[in-house]
Ligand SMILES: Nc1ncnc2c1ncn2[C@@H]1O[C@H](COP(=O)(O)OP(=O)(O)O)[C@@H](O)[C@H]1O
């Protein structure tokens with residue numbers, strides 16, 4: 467936390483110096499923190515925690531939190547493009563929308579809209595938007611923050627001030643993925659409209675075989691091919707034990 471606060475005050479000092487140099491009126495520029503890493507590593511849990519911590523430690527500052535999952539294409543769009551088995555890969559994101567969102571936040575625009583994603587329906591939330599209005603700090607969590615878009619679009623990392631990569635063993639990641647999946651089955655056992663309903667009502671072994679196959683063929687492949695290669699670009703790497711405690715921390719000093 468201290469390290470993040472230090473980086474934030476340094477960055478704000480640079481923004482102030484630049485605005486004075488260019489003779490501009492002082493305008494707040496949100497400090498954008500990224501939390502990245504594999505599917506199910508604990509990004510959204512961690513992002514929530516640092517948001518709560520900032521709210522306590524910096525009560526004068528406004529803090530917002532957004533998930534980059536909201537910049538995925540909807541399941542309908544992915545199906546139409548035959549990309550469902552690439553969900554989460556760079557090919558499945560709306561990179562222009564992500565870039566426009568980050569650029570608008572950095573430019574200090576009011577009420578910048580973004581789509582919401584729900585793990586519970588495994589899709590974008592229909593007919594509902596979130597809004598970000600010039601916060602002091604924006605925490606963004608997502609698998610793709612340090613990736614380079616596949617079709618030459620500008621990379622979102624241009625706008626991040628500090629990116630934390632959460633890391634864990636592949637064994638633990640699969641376990642956490644399955645734990646979350648079991649929770650979704652439980653919640654949606656009696657909810658026929660939900661994505662997980664079908665799997666909640668077949669024998670557990672069959673449901674687990676499906677989830678393990680998705681883990682291996684989609685999420686683990688995504689980790690190997692696209693997410694893990696971005697690890698070395700992070701400002702901080704936090705490695706977790708199987709009980710979610712921190713085992714190691716690496717800080718980039720340049
Ligand atoms: N610090 C933690 N303590 C306990 N459980 C955690 C912690 N972090 C994550 N989890 C659990 O691990 C699973 C994946 O976490 P989540 O935050 O959804 O990951 P991600 O956003 O990276 O996909 C969830 O079931 C979540 O409850």
Ligand SMILES: CC(C)(COP(=O)(O)O)[C@@H](O)C(=O)NCCC(=O)O
Pocket residue numbers: 504505506509510535553554588608609680681684685
């Ligand atoms: C939405 C995601 C790409 C990212 O998830 P997260 O990192 O938020 O857990 C992932 O949960 C996902 O849907 N992967 C595709 C395969 C699957 O259904 O798990």
